[in-house]
Amino acid sequence: MLNKTTLTPLIAPRDLSADTRARLDVLTEELASGRFADIGRALSSDFSTFSRISHALRTQDARQGALSRAGTWLDSVQTAMSSIQSIGSRVTEGLTSALVPGGSGQVDAIAATASGALTDIAVAIGYKLGGRAVFANGDPSGRPPVDIDALVAETIALATSATDVSELLQAFDDYFATGGGFETNVLSAYPADPTVFPLGGGMSLSIPVAAGDMSIRDALKQTALIASLPDAGFEIDDTARKTLSRELPVRASMVVSGLVSTQAELGGVQARVSRFLDTLGTERAKLEARKSEAVGADPFQTAAKVQAEMTRLETIYSVTARRANLRLTDYLR
Template identity: 30%
Template sequence: MSLVSLGDMAQSFMLRRHMGQVKADLALHTQEMTTGLITDIARRTDGDLGPLNAISASLARLETLASVTSEMQLWSGAMQSALEAIDNRAIELGPQLLSAASARQSATFAAVSGEGEAAFLAAVGYLNTSLDGRALFGGVATDHSPLPDSASLLNQVAEVAQGATSVADLRDRLDTWFGPGGGFETAAWRGGAALEPVTIAQGETARLTPTALSDGIRDTLKGLALAALAGRDLPGPGIDDKAAMLAAAGDTLIGSSGARAALAADLGITEQRIADAQTRNAAEMTALKFAESQIRAADPFEAASRVQEAETQLQLIYTLTARLSGLSLADYLG
């Protein structure tokens, strides 16, 4: 029986350890060649990870901004759609009310008053719109609708009108109720303070300002309410009172068109600023990702050369080991 000398055992151990190191190098370089990414960032950057960390922090910031601006874009789009629906109905109904007031026919009065009431109920529904369970027109109070349901709100307006002795008296009551500090603001309104500005890009903020308390909205609701109340014989059932009510409603709706347009225009400007910010943020993110990839990128030719070198070393170690132990390659690697 032959004995293995201490020198042979030590040499065999060294070869096995070297074999393990070469296998690890081969796996590492194969990964770099396959993925195109360096595995040892510290070696690539000489231990200076500051630039890479700065890029990662900037990318995280931009990803947050992308989420914020995407949500704001959805909100502003939904708000714009609601405002457009309210405005379209008011623009259509205003001249109809004036025409009906001039016609002075009971059937026409009833028809346009009914349309006015339907438009009021629809407008309140739009103002109570929510997106992903959050109210759009309630300011910071997003967990509930900013106004009562449509029918309840119209009943509140009707209660304010009760006892009015003339159309002028009724209009004064509604002017007060829908005006600043009036019942619409103190009793009907259930929203909160206006939304705070939100950062949409580096050094830039945007704010979604429309609420159910916005001037154009108040005046539009007041005009629609006047038309609806004419159908309830307020302040009286006479043709003169109804005609005056419908004329007042038409004038109010037409007169508030400028405020509605300004509200939509301001929101449109905000939408454009959000879109511009998204474009800039996306361009910055692309540039940063390219810079990051340049730092992390592995040289494919260098990686391939190292893979070939490691494979050659592995073959050489096997040959030496096989001569020492008489093992086959399959036995050794197993």
């Protein structure tokens, strides 16, 4: 049985311009984007080259993501290293005046400054990125790389047992040396291998720094030594002050040199990251150009097609307008 719904397509006026307008929309999009809307038509249904280019671009994106993460990691380490150097300089600046002949109050004051600096250094090397300790080779355990409470307790014990400045300095050197108490009692058991960022193609990038590195140990040693002076097992008299004022500035200079050397090494890795990113950017631009060329639409041909469809659409509208003005008697003539 026929009803209004089934008869609608038969009795309703036909939209003769629908197909033309649809083609015009597609062509306008192609003209704006510079690409064929139908990729299969552009590639003659041969997707092999296009697929290889797309895969290469995805690989480039993955490598660029890894490099970006490595760059962020390196920036965090560099910032922390700069903080450690700045903290050490704060202690060193007051060292000379604290060791001139005079009362013990000056030594107590510089020791208090050094004690606060130890805490600040511990905060700097305890920094985490994405839940991983940057100075513990990416350890996700949550343990601090350095047990600062154990460090303070054990270095105070070293100072208390020393009978003169030479013995104090030697005790600290032994404690922070390879295999010493710092390694066995204070340094956390973080992974031995450095943090590595795989870049694909058999390449990777490692971050060559950790809390156990000598440059960081020396910074901790210098600061802890100064912080422990009020607890020394000997009197800090003029003779002791003279020896300390000769030895400690030299050691402070060595600490700065070690930190700068580590930062320079990190800077070299950052330069590699920058070069990799530049290379990837160049390669990506070439791949994008090849991809665009494969599916690119000639703008002149597309514009000509747009013009042709516009002419066809105007003709349809013109014919429709003339028909709309005709009366039934005109058709019956």
